Amino acid sequence: MKKTCDPPSNGRPEKDAPLFGKFSRRSFLTQLGAAGLAATAAPIANAAGVAEAPPRAETSQEVPGAVAVTLRVNGKDHQLMLEPRVTLLDALRENLQMFGTKKGCDHGQCGACTVLLNGRRVNACLCLAVMLEGDDITTIEGLGAENALHPLQAAFIAHDGFQCGYCTSGQICSAVGMLAEAGAGWPSLVTDDVATSPPLTDREIAERMSGNLCRCACYPHIVDAVEAAARS
Numbered sequence: 001m002k003k004t005c006d007p008p009s010n011g012r013p014e015k016d017a018p019l020f021g022k023f024s025r026r027s028f029l030t031q032l033g034a035a036g037l038a039a040t041a042a043p044i045a046n047a048a049g050v051a052e053a054p055p056r057a058e059t060s061q062e063v064p065g066a067v068a069v070t071l072r073v074n075g076k077d078h079q080l081m082l083e084p085r086v087t088l089l090d091a092l093r094e095n096l097q098m099f100g101t102k103k104g105c106d107h108g109q110c111g112a113c114t115v116l117l118n119g120r121r122v123n124a125c126l127c128l129a130v131m132l133e134g135d136d137i138t139t140i141e142g143l144g145a146e147n148a149l150h151p152l153q154a155a156f157i158a159h160d161g162f163q164c165g166y167c168t169s170g171q172i173c174s175a176v177g178m179l180a181e182a183g184a185g186w187p188s189l190v191t192d193d194v195a196t197s198p199p200l201t202d203r204e205i206a207e208r209m210s211g212n213l214c215r216c217a218c219y220p221h222i223v224d225a226v227e228a229a230a231r232s
């Protein structure tokens, strides 16, 4: 009788008997152990700073499920490959390298990301970029040039409407949209008579700009700037 080092099987599969097609029990366990080691080694290596960090501006072309979209920003078409969950804010900053539009809360609460969509102000962090094909997007970069400031940009400088400036691009884009709304006769929450076009008092301006927060609390100066631009 043939001698063997393996214990009797007792009805269980032999160690090297095929388990799943070409895998024997031994080779399956060996590969499972190797995969487990690889999975645990990566986080450990990352924690130790050994692994190379991914590039900061990873392009969307590398993301599975990315779709082709053309965004028209400041009058220029941009062909992009974007994952469908990418917001307009991230597409502007990460894909188009337009850093004028700021990310504050990323939850539609601070207004730092305000841009104009077909002339109306929106929070870019709440818009999915893939839904905006064919729309006209205007950012702070498209409002004026270095030697030809938009009247609101000039008014913000003249009236000291900022300190750190983080909210300012959103404030200015929002003010552009707000003045168009007021010009079209849209009432606000504090409008006494909604049947008339209300004058842009400080109270009206403050209420209409209330979606844009300023952590430096430049509100009185922002109201002055918007009022001056409206007059001009």
Ligand code: FES
Pocket (backbone or CB within 6 Å): 102, 103, 104, 105, 106, 107, 108, 109, 110, 111, 112, 113, 114, 123, 124, 125, 126
């Ligand atoms: S970043 Fe969009 S509203 Fe705050």
Ligand code: FES
Pocket (backbone or CB within 6 Å): 161, 162, 163, 164, 165, 166, 167, 168, 213, 214, 215, 216, 217, 218
């Ligand atoms: S100027 Fe600093 S947050 Fe508005």
